[in-house]
Amino acid sequence: MATETPAPVLSVVIPVYNEEESLQPLVQRLRAACEPLGLPYEVLFVDDGSQDSTFATLEALHRQDGRLRVLRFRKNYGQTAAMAAGFRHARGQVIVSMDGDLQNDPADIPRLLAKLEEGYDVVCGWRKARQDKLLSRRVPSLIANWLIGKVTGVPIHDNGCSLKAYRAEVIKRVQLYAELHRFIPAMSTLTGARIAELVVRHHPRRFGRSKYGISRTWRVFLDLFVVKMLTAWAARPRLWFATLAVVPLLGSLGSLVGWGLSRFASIVFPAVAFLALALVGHLLVMGLLAELVLATGDFRPEAVLVVRGHTPPQP
Ligand code: UDP
Numbered sequence: 427m428a429t430e431t432p433a434p435v436l437s438v439v440i441p442v443y444n445e446e447e448s449l450q451p452l453v454q455r456l457r458a459a460c461e462p463l464g465l466p467y468e469v470l471f472v473d474d475g476s477q478d479s480t481f482a483t484l485e486a487l488h489r490q491d492g493r494l495r496v497l498r499f500r501k502n503y504g505q506t507a508a509m510a511a512g513f514r515h516a517r518g519q520v521i522v523s524m525d526g527d528l529q530n531d532p533a534d535i536p537r538l539l540a541k542l543e544e545g546y547d548v549v550c551g552w553r554k555a556r557q558d559k560l561l562s563r564r565v566p567s568l569i570a571n572w573l574i575g576k577v578t579g580v581p582i583h584d585n586g587c588s589l590k591a592y593r594a595e596v597i598k599r600v601q602l603y604a605e606l607h608r609f610i611p612a613m614s615t616l617t618g619a620r621i622a623e624l625v626v627r628h629h630p631r632r633f634g635r636s637k638y639g640i641s642r643t644w645r646v647f648l649d650l651f652v653v654k655m656l657t658a659w660a661a662r663p664r665l666w667f668a669t670l671a672v673v674p675l676l677g678s679l680g681s682l683v684g685w686g687l688s689r690f691a692s693i694v695f696p697a698v699a700f701l702a703l704a705l706v707g708h709l710l711v712m713g714l715l716a717e718l719v720l721a722t723g724d725f726r727p728e729a730v731l732v733v734r735g736h737t738p739p740q741p
Pocket residue numbers: 440441442443444445474502503504505508524525526527529635636637638
């Protein structure tokens with residue numbers, strides 16, 4: 427029988443995909459780290475469609491200890507979706523996210539919480555002594571983090587570190603999809619979050635295999651544009667589309683000039699000018715549609731109100 431537990435203050439969210447061997451030692455370390463805190467806590471495992479015995483192991487762990495809760499995806503939806511589901515179901519006022527492969531160390535959780543208490547909304551772990559391959563992991567990560575800092579204006583050393591602590595009312599308002607979990611610091615600035623960094627431990631992978639290779643560098647690079655658009659332009663999409671429209675507008679004007687210079691001989695110039703102008707019109711209309719989405723949707727930065735020690739009612 428699952429034991430009845432008091433409402434948790436702390437929720438630890440852990441996405442797991444084929445991590446059967448890590449789970450038992452991970453749970454032991456989580457208990458060793460969380461019990462001395464003296465707060466009611468829960469651990470939310472999100473099984474991201476594992477094919478090994480991950481779910482069966484988690485079920486057994488839940489039967490022994492009701493504080494260990496388990497969510498399960500029918501198929502592999504990816505780490506971001508798993509984290510987002512965990513955040514949605516978390517009941518604590520403070521949420522910690524971490525990997526389930528023992529590379530992050532639960533022993534860092536109390537330090538993250540202490541940092542949060544200093545008056546921050548998001549505390550990001552920084553794997554300063556990262557235990558991953560140099561060329562395929564650490565070097566691309568250095569470049570990616572530098573680039574993310576420059577583009578988003580949120581200079582964090584280690585965006586990719588899953589070990590982070592958040593105030594629930596902040597992280598629950600961050601819309602995570604695709605692979606945006608690597609951009610949580612920049613995304614959370616939309617809610618006005620105060621962000622801090624803390625150096626955390628990192629261990630080499632002991633069991634199983636990493637789920638990512640070098641190809642993720644490219645995906646991170648593409649996501650960066652999305653995040654820039656979301657964080658810098660979400661409040662005024664018309665401006666974003668209007669800025670894009672400048673390019674075809676210049677093309678159109680250039681074509682008209684070319685037409686004049688060719689003494690109106692060629693049909694190509696007016697045709698290009700017309701097409702480019704049509705594109706300008708399309709972009710401007712798309713900007714208006716985006717405004718409409720914003721006006722009726724729930725992605726307005728100003729809709730996010732962060733009040734310390736009080737969870738604002740969900741609109
Ligand atoms: N993970 C997941 N779904 C996926 C890929 C990964 O839930 O599709 C989990 C994985 O089980 C681990 C965490 O996300 O707990 C980080 O993955 P991994 O350790 O493979 O990444 P790395 O540490 O190599 O960057």
